[in-house]
Amino acid sequence: MNVLLIGSGGREHALAWALRKSPRLDRLFAAPGNPGIGECASLVELDPYDFPAVIGFCRKNAVRLVVVGPEAPLVAGLVDALEKAGIKAFGPTQQAAQLEGSKGYTKDLCTEAGIPTAAYRRFTEAAPARAYASEMGAPIVVKADGIAAGKGVVVAETLDEAHAAIDACFDGAFGAAGAEVVIEECLVGEEASFFAICDGKTAIPLATAQDHKRVGDGDTGPNTGGMGAYSPAPIMTQALIDRTMAEIINPTVAAMAARGAPFKGVLYAGLMITRKGPELIEYNVRFGDPECQVLMMRLASDLLEILLAAAEGRLEGIAPEWREEPALTVVMAAKGYPGNYEKGTPIGGIEAADAFIGTKVFHAGTALKDGVLVANGGRVLNVTALGATVAEAQKRAYQAVAAIDWPDGFCRSDIGWRAITREV
Secondary structure: OEEEEEEOOHHHHHHHHHHOOOOOOOOEEEEEOOOOHHHOOEEOOOOOOOHHHHHHHHHHOOEEEEEEOOHHHHHHOHHHHHHHOOOEEEOOOOOOOHHHHOHHHHHHHHHHHOOOEOOEEEEOOHHHHHHHHHHHOOOEEEEEOOOOOOOOEEEEOOHHHHHHHHHHHHOOOOHHHHOOEEEEEOOOOEEEEEEEEEEOOOEEEOOOEEEOOEEEOOOEEEEOOOOEEEEOOOOOOHHHHHHHHHHHHHHHHHHHHHOOOOOEEEEEEEEEEEOOEEEEEEEEOOOOOOHHHHHHHHEOOOHHHHHHHHHOOOOOOOOOOEOOOOEEEEEEEEOOOOOOOOOOOEOEOHHHHHOOOOEEEEEOOEEEEOOEEEEOOOEEEEEEEEOOOHHHHHHHHHHHHHHOEOOOEEOOOOOOHHHHHHHO
16 A cells, blocks of 8 residues: 655654555655655655645555654644545544644643643733742743644743743744643653554553653753653553553543544653652644654554554554564754754764664754755754663664764763663
């Protein structure tokens, strides 16, 4: 069968790499893709927001399944348009994508369904929001309601920081995403990423992972889209996985079906493991980035079969198989990220890095300029490795990082430190 993959980042390169292994796959197209994805798929120039063009391409090229990687086309309603045209798609409808498109929507759903999450209030004006933050005290979390490319959340350690974050949202720092603000209590514990694939009525758990959001070693500095990840997350015991499915994922699937918006696709639950157990920080409605990269390294089952089963509503009884070895990915970013950074700087050594045992470099923000691979974003490469332990996967990943010739890039030197501490 022919498949079209929407997206251009490291998550999509990992998905393309995994899809390419399927014996059921005939042709894989990617729009717009990147140079790494181009090694696995035929790149096509398609605007994912031009729904008639996407539908026309699928019909012309006998595409049986569209896999939507990033969140924005999902929130814009791409899946709705495809399904209306009779084309199968992996991903939620526009209404179901509100679980990521509106943080307030998710918080209200949690309240209705009794899903454990932080106490919160929603605001459409700055003055009452500031007053509420002052009443609650710091630390406190301020979130732009809509999609803000991973930059709309501030964990404010002081009231001054909270007020500044509130003002930034209402002053337009995040555009329409900040027109409404959610303010919630600051949960204390250890974060983990939990993924489940859903077909509207059934949810099956995928492997766990742990992300590193802060830009600097020791989890210091500003938040980013993610500087590295590993899988599995040792904190997620089987007991915690069972509780997460029973208390968070399954009630969400049931609540969405009751709202007339059955959820199909990936539910990515950002969790805080508190003294009370797993609590939901927020939902994303697609694979995490860079968590997807470590999940795809460990997946032993046919990814295409799983995604197609979800799209067709027949997940019941499917149990993905995973490699026992942990996987770890190190994000190489352009110097200056997550602030201002330079594009177009040359990158070498990818083939040398890929040559290490159990290692794969996924392209996140790259482009070809006059035949030379160059940086084309903030997070640029995901250097990923398998190992018998997290420590071994870390060693292999950093060996590969050292083989990459990119003076204008940087990375954290401690990805996986929490898990490695547990291994000792």
